[in-house]
Amino acid sequence: MATLKDIAKEAGVSIMTVSNVINEKHSKVSSQTITLIQELVKKYNYVPNLSARSLSQKSSKLIAVFINTYEEGQNHFKDPYISELFGELEALIRQSGYYAIIRSVETAENVSTILQNWNVDGAIFISQQTEEAMNIILKHSKCPIVFIDSYNKTNSKVITIGVDDYKGGYIATKYLIANGHQKIAFAACYSENNAIVSQRYQGYRNALKESEIPYNEQNLINTFTRYEDGIHIGRELANHRYDVTAVFAAADLLALGIIEGAKLNGCLVPNDLSVIGFDNLDLCSFVTPKLTTVSQDVKKKADSAVKLLLDAMNQVEIPSQNITLDVQLEVRQSVQKIM
Amino acid sequence: MATLKDIAKEAGVSIMTVSNVINEKHSKVSSQTITLIQELVKKYNYVPNLSARSLSQKSSKLIAVFINTYEEGQNHFKDPYISELFGELEALIRQSGYYAIIRSVETAENVSTILQNWNVDGAIFISQQTEEAMNIILKHSKCPIVFIDSYNKTNSKVITIGVDDYKGGYIATKYLIANGHQKIAFAACYSENNAIVSQRYQGYRNALKESEIPYNEQNLINTFTRYEDGIHIGRELANHRYDVTAVFAAADLLALGIIEGAKLNGCLVPNDLSVIGFDNLDLCSFVTPKLTTVSQDVKKKADSAVKLLLDAMNQVEIPSQNITLDVQLEVRQSVQKIM
DNA sequence: TTGTACGCGTTATCAT
DNA sequence: ATGATAACGCGTACAA
Numbered sequence: 001m002a003t004l005k006d007i008a009k010e011a012g013v014s015i016m017t018v019s020n021v022i023n024e025k026h027s028k029v030s031s032q033t034i035t036l037i038q039e040l041v042k043k044y045n046y047v048p049n050l051s052a053r054s055l056s057q058k059s060s061k062l063i064a065v066f067i068n069t070y071e072e073g074q075n076h077f078k079d080p081y082i083s084e085l086f087g088e089l090e091a092l093i094r095q096s097g098y099y100a101i102i103r104s105v106e107t108a109e110n111v112s113t114i115l116q117n118w119n120v121d122g123a124i125f126i127s128q129q130t131e132e133a134m135n136i137i138l139k140h141s142k143c144p145i146v147f148i149d150s151y152n153k154t155n156s157k158v159i160t161i162g163v164d165d166y167k168g169g170y171i172a173t174k175y176l177i178a179n180g181h182q183k184i185a186f187a188a189c190y191s192e193n194n195a196i197v198s199q200r201y202q203g204y205r206n207a208l209k210e211s212e213i214p215y216n217e218q219n220l221i222n223t224f225t226r227y228e229d230g231i232h233i234g235r236e237l238a239n240h241r242y243d244v245t246a247v248f249a250a251a252d253l254l255a256l257g258i259i260e261g262a263k264l265n266g267c268l269v270p271n272d273l274s275v276i277g278f279d280n281l282d283l284c285s286f287v288t289p290k291l292t293t294v295s296q297d298v299k300k301k302a303d304s305a306v307k308l309l310l311d312a313m314n315q316v317e318i319p320s321q322n323i324t325l326d327v328q329l330e331v332r333q334s335v336q337k338i339m
Numbered sequence: 340m341a342t343l344k345d346i347a348k349e350a351g352v353s354i355m356t357v358s359n360v361i362n363e364k365h366s367k368v369s370s371q372t373i374t375l376i377q378e379l380v381k382k383y384n385y386v387p388n389l390s391a392r393s394l395s396q397k398s399s400k401l402i403a404v405f406i407n408t409y410e411e412g413q414n415h416f417k418d419p420y421i422s423e424l425f426g427e428l429e430a431l432i433r434q435s436g437y438y439a440i441i442r443s444v445e446t447a448e449n450v451s452t453i454l455q456n457w458n459v460d461g462a463i464f465i466s467q468q469t470e471e472a473m474n475i476i477l478k479h480s481k482c483p484i485v486f487i488d489s490y491n492k493t494n495s496k497v498i499t500i501g502v503d504d505y506k507g508g509y510i511a512t513k514y515l516i517a518n519g520h521q522k523i524a525f526a527a528c529y530s531e532n533n534a535i536v537s538q539r540y541q542g543y544r545n546a547l548k549e550s551e552i553p554y555n556e557q558n559l560i561n562t563f564t565r566y567e568d569g570i571h572i573g574r575e576l577a578n579h580r581y582d583v584t585a586v587f588a589a590a591d592l593l594a595l596g597i598i599e600g601a602k603l604n605g606c607l608v609p610n611d612l613s614v615i616g617f618d619n620l621d622l623c624s625f626v627t628p629k630l631t632t633v634s635q636d637v638k639k640k641a642d643s644a645v646k647l648l649l650d651a652m653n654q655v656e657i658p659s660q661n662i663t664l665d666v667q668l669e670v671r672q673s674v675q676k677i678m
Numbered sequence: 679t680t681g682t683a684c685g686c687g688t689t690a691t692c693a694t
Numbered sequence: 695a696t697g698a699t700a701a702c703g704c705g706t707a708c709a710a
Contacts, residue, residue, distance in 0.1 A: 001455070001481070003686090003687055003688090004687065004688070005687075013696075013697085014696065014697045014698075015687090015688085015689095015697085015698095016689080016690095016696075016697060016698085017695085017696060017697075019688070019689065020695095020696090022688095023689085027695095028695065028696080029695065029696080030695055030696090033695085033696085045451075045455075045479070047452050047455045047456055048456065048687085048688075049394070049455075049456070049458065049686085049687050049688070050456045050457055050688095051390040051391075051393040051394050051399065051457065051458060051686090051687080051688090052390075052394055052686075052687035052688040052689090052702090053687080053688055053689075054390040054688090054702090055388070055390050055391055055394060055686095055687080055688070055689095055701090055702045055703065055704090056687080056688045056689045056690080056701070056702050057688080057689070057690095057702085060390065065441075069430075070426075070430075075423060075426040075427060075430070076426060077416075077422040077423060077425055077426025077429070078419070078422065078423050078426060078621065080417070080419065080422075082422075083416040083417065083419075083421075083422030083425075083426075084414055084416060084417050086416055086422075087409075087414040087415060087416025087417065087422075088414060090416075090441055090442075090443060091408075091409075091414070091443060094442065094443060099440060099442070099453075099456075099457070100440065100441050100442070101438060101439065101440050101441075102404075102429055102439050102440075102441050103429075103433065103438070103439070104429060104430060104433060112384070113386050114438075116340070116384075116386045116388075117386055117387065117388070117389045117438075118389055118390065118438070119388065119390060140384070142340075227621070227625060256625055260625065282417065282566070283622060283625065286566060286595055286599070286622065286625075286626055287625055287626050287627070288626070288627050342702090342703055342704085343703065343704065343705095344703075352680075352681085353680065353681045353682080354681090354682095354703090354704085354705095355680075355681065355682085355705085355706095356679085356680060356681080358704070358705065359680090361704095362705085366679095367679070367680080368679070368680080369679060369680090372679085372680090387703085387704075388702085388703050388704070389704095390702090390703080390704095391686090391702070391703035391704045391705090392703080392704055392705075393686090393704095394685090394686045394687065394688090394702095394703080394704075394705095395685075395686050395703080395704045395705050395706080396686085396704080396705070396706095679710105680709105680710080681708105681709080681710075682707105682708085682709075682710090683706105683707090683708090683709095684705105684706090684707090684708105685704105685705095685706090686703105686704090686705095687702105688701100688702085689700105689701090689702090690699100690700090690701085691698105691699085691700085691701105692697100692698090692699085692700105693696100693697080693698075693699100694695100694696080694697075694698095
């Protein structure tokens with residue numbers, strides 16, 4: 001509750017002197033008054049009012065973290081990948097001396113409103129945005145924004161950070177092929193707009209092509225990627241709805257559901273069906289069989305995102321606006337050699 | 340970037356007229372000027388500066404969500420329960436017209452600083468606090484604070500929300516007893532300071548007592564509650580380090596680890612050992628065997644927390660400062676009848 | 679119905 | 695080394 005004015009009055013000095021002590025402009029104040037004021041600050045538990053500071057400065061020390069609003073009662077933070085990423089981001093933002101404001105948003109317009117409302121210094125998107133949405137957001141916003149897991153081909157000035165989805169799809173498929181599989185399904189929420197999935201799909205296609213395995217469009221399984229959706233697909237797989245010996249599921253939860261659904265209908269993984277996932281959630285090693293999957297380094301992703309954002313905020317020259325982190329195959333138990 | 344002043348100038352009216360339109364005090368403005376100003380607001384994309392508003396009003400429209408800082412690289416948001424709860428809270432805060440500021444904190448002192456810094460209207464703690472910490476926090480803070488999953492015996496004015504931990508421990512143990520088990524271990528991170536665990540433990544003890552089963556203090560397994568810790572305990576269980584036929588683990592992740600650890604050493608759940616968990620994470624039904632566990636309603640918890648906080652902020656009479664939500668047993672596959 | 683004066687807590691600028 | 699003043703954008707209280 002104490003303000004600069006209160007401290008100044010008590011100390012018998014002007015507000016500015018107190019302000020200078022607070023902001024450690026020690027060259028401007030005598031060491032006597034410094035100690036005096038420091039004592040009073042302690043005594044009255046003075047802390048600066050950041051709204052006032054934000055009003056008189058250009059900076060608010062606020063970083064906004066955005067996530068898409070969920071539909072159909074699907075809390076996005078139930079996704080272990082999202083929440084881990086968020087936890088890391090929060091810690092990094094705090095450690096950098098900033099305050100994190102978290103917000104789920106429906107439309108691109110919402111974003112710029114929040115940004116202006118609070119005079120936010122920078123923002124991070126933790127869920128994939130379409131190129132259209134990104135462009136609208138950037139057009140209306142003044143502060144730097146980092147987009148995690150989004151692709152933007154048309155505007156090279158957009159700051160993005162993601163993983164090598166293409167490679168992920170490629171190495172997963174290659175691994176299945178190396179284990180003798182030829183009939184391989186690709187399961188994901190596939191659409192032209194979903195760049196991540198498209199990239200993984202391209203990797204899958206090219207791996208097939210390289211091994212001269214003819215592509216069968218029946219093997220593209222388009223589905224939502226929740227566990228329950230996986231169960232549905234798994235049952236169909238067990239019932240030979242698809243003619244495959246292996247599935248590359250572009251999300252771990254989906255993969256786990258598939259394994260369970262197949263089992264429910266008497267088809268055992270990996271004996272009767274091989275499955276690979278994507279993300280390497282902790283969960284993958286809790287289940288039976290442990291899931292072979294494409295793994296990414298979430299901590300590094302968060303690190304890069306915050307670093308990139310801070311650089312942009314400080315007008316530092318950013319070497320690359322688009323960072324792609326590596327992925328690798330985490331071999332466990334859900335794939336079996338055949339033939 | 341546009342301010343009230345800009346709009347006022349362009350419209351040829353005073354700032355206050357614009358302000359009144361913005362704040363929908365339509366009784367004070369002619370309908371002509373209203374429409375005129377509304378057009379200009381749209382044209383210039385005017386949005387109010389909330390820092391300025393916060394400065395001139397008592398309210399900032401900010402709600403802080405606090406969580407303890409993690410140690411040893413343990414990101415708290417990797418805990419599915421915490422992140423689900425947080426996701427629900429964020430949505431509710433937004434829907435109530437507030438902005439959520441998220442912060443991990445180390446010490447109780449940190450809290451009041453943040454609260455003052457931003458003139459926060461209300462706060463929610465999503466991880467358990469000791470009574471000592473709560474009292475320090477409350478002493479230094481002016482705004483209402485809701486503590487989720489904390490117990491405060493000494494100060495009845497503290498607002499808390501939790502589940503019936505005692506009942507949880509009781510019904511879990513009762514269920515095991517009903518299934519013929521007499522030698523039952525209690526596994527958790529037990530300490531006098533951890534009120535949640537203590538309550539569950541009391542429930543466990545009383546259930547035993549009611550059935551006249553002598554308590555064996557060897558059966559209190561004190562451990563951290565991560566999956567890895569569970570594996571360790573599970574192995575010991577399999578090696579007959581404890582003389583039990585069932586385990587009540589006060590956290591799902593721990594329970595799942597125990598199941599896996601036991602299996603690694605050749606002890607199968609539920610055939611050779613029965614296990615019950617606590618929390619009912621989604622994960623419980625992804626594993627084999629599916630985990631029997633004590634379930635709580637996370638959504639309801641978040642609902643109550645926000646509702647209680649808003650009431651306290653609005654000086655509404657709060658019927659009860661301490662809400663305890665019900666729990667129930669979710670019977671699945673990890674417990675087997677014996678004898 | 680509309681306008682004026684003032685204060686919220688802070689910092690920058692310029693003076694002393 | 696220290697202080698006075700203006701400014702940041704907004705809302706309250708009162709006046710016209």
